[in-house]
Amino acid sequence: MNIFQGIFKARDKPKNLGSTSFLWGGSSSGKVVNERTAMQMTAVYSCVRILSEAIAGLPLFVYKYGDDGSKDKHLDHPLWRVLHDEPNPEMTSFVFRETMMNHLLLTGNAYAQIIRNARGDVVALYPLMPDRMTVDRDSQGRLYYRYRKNSDDAPEVSRNKPSDVILAPSDVLHILGLGFDGLVGYSPIAMAKNAVGLAIAAEEYGAKFFANGAAPSxxxxxxxxxxxxxxxxxxxxxxxxxxxxxxxxxxxxxxxxxxxxAISPEQAQFLETRKFQINEIARIFRVPPHMLADLEKSSFSNIEQQSLEFVKYTLDPWVVRWEQAMNKSLLLESEKRDVFTKFNVDGLLRGDYASRMTGYATARQNGWMSANDIRQLENLDRIPAELGGDLYLINGAMTKLQDAGAFANTTITETEEPSDGQSNTGSKPKQVPRQSKQ
Known part of the structure; x- marks a missing residue:
């Protein structure tokens, strides 16, 4: 035990390697770059808004595994209302997730205080400002969260000293992005401060250019x-x-x-610089340029594919981070085996109407979707069960591989027709061997 305690004590303090540059805001362009100045850039604002609203708008449910391995929505779980409807009395689920995702994209970390009842169930989640949170270790190497109070907090919180609140990891929902130690995420704005600073400088140059009468100095x-x-x-x-x-x-x-x-903006390639910086910022957040209204390299034939790639390569990693962080911090140890949270991204992966109908037809004819399963995905009312809405059908011409040719040598029964053209009533059946084809 002493050996393990020594290892814990030797661990480095969790830190964001980009935090120093992020706080001071220095960049090679000479412009101050932080979360507020960066959000004044239209490209940064658009990327953050697109990703925040996408995560906030996805359906979020609590599921439970059944005895047969099936998964059903767990409507009675205390987390259902917290995650699906109201995380706290002041916010809706959409606003809470949008705010948390905004913090995550700009600072690399999103924190929320977990409020539990006497049974340990989560009853509320409150977002915490990431610039006031510090992740640290105690003398035994155990993690804890230090939140700095200020005058903006409630009077009963900010009135007393000390000025910091110490929170245990079990009391904090911490969603982090890419990081060095897996405990604190990088700030994307700090890591790409020069690219953002150049975009700010180019925009400021253009504003001053027109402020001076669109004439060179x-x-x-x-x-x-x-x-x-x-x-x-x-x-x-x-x-x-x-x-x-x-x-x-x-x-x-x-x-x-x-x-x-002064040289002209055309000679300085001013417009090209601004256009390139839009792609640079889109590259930071992995957002397709066409979603930032840059359609230069997009067409009607590839935008749909780019949108599907946005869900697969951009949203999916963030969705997994959210799901695993919520399962780790919000569920009791006794229920982690059977209960889990999950976003539903099926709606974003659906193609155009004709493609969806073709896929539904394939699923319906092969027996793994019923009419009501399809109507549920299309937000249509269910067909009553007595009318066959829950039936699973399959093409009758299909058979198992091991049964192929099983009836090749069996006999079939034919009825002998009377030779005099009279009725065949009372005629005897005739056994005719079935000939297999060679």
Whole structure:
């Protein structure tokens, strides 16, 4: 036991390797990059919104395995209402998951405080701000969560000291993204701060370009000595600065001469830079560019396939992270064998109407879907059981492989027809051997 305690003590403290850069916000472009400045970029905002709303909008259910191995919705489980309807009295399930996913995408971690009753059942979940949470170890190497309080908290919470709240891992729902130690996730914005910073700088350059009248910066030259250059600069800016003054004709007096010194945006490939940064940010979050309204490399023939790949390669990993974190933290040890949570992504994987109907027809004819199974997926009312809505049918021409040719040499019964053309009543059956085909 002492050996294992020594190993635990020697473990490194969990940390986000990108957190320092994330908090200070330094980037090579000279722009401050953090979760708030990054969200001012339309590409970042779109990616975060697409993924957050996708996870928040997926149906989330609690299931239980039956004795025969089947799985059924566990409507009576305490988690059903918490996850499916209201995680807490202040939020709906959609808003809670959207908020948590927003934290996860911007900081690499999402935390929620777990409120339990006397039996240990989860009765509420409250999101916690990730920038105020620290994951640490005690002297025995055991994990704990330290949450920093501030004046924004409830009065009864922020009134007393100390300023930190210590939470056990069993009291925190922690969903983390890609990380170094598997305990704390990286901040995607911090890890890609230079790409985001370049996008911010390009957008700011374009805004200032139009703010200056869509004209390059330049120099006002005077043949003599100007006594008050600041007055002339302010007069020029107020008269010709801004996009509303871009078409005004400048009248220069006293020998003044305007000489532009900046290169044009086309020469600086300004538009190409902004377009490339959209793809860079889409690459960070693994979102197809066409979902960010960039249709340059998309067509009507491949958008559907790209949308299916978005579900498979982008949403599925996040769904698995959510499901496993909830099963680990929200379920009692005694029920983890039989109860589990699961998102339903079938609706996102459905193709167009013709493709769905073809798939349903195949499933119906091969006996592994009933009419009501299909109608449930299409959000249609069930057909009553007495009308055959729950019947499972199969093509009658199909047979087992081992029965193929089993009736090749059997005899069939034929009725002899009377030779005089009279009725065949009372005629005797005749046994005719069945000839197998060679």
């Amino acid at each position: 330049g120099v006002l030259e005077h043949p003599g000595t100007i006594k008050d250059p600041e007055r002339i600069r302010q007069s020029w800016q107020s008269t010709f600065g801004g996009s509303v003054n871009s078409n005004k004709i400048a009248v220069l007096e006293e020998g003044l001469k305007y000489t532009p010194i």
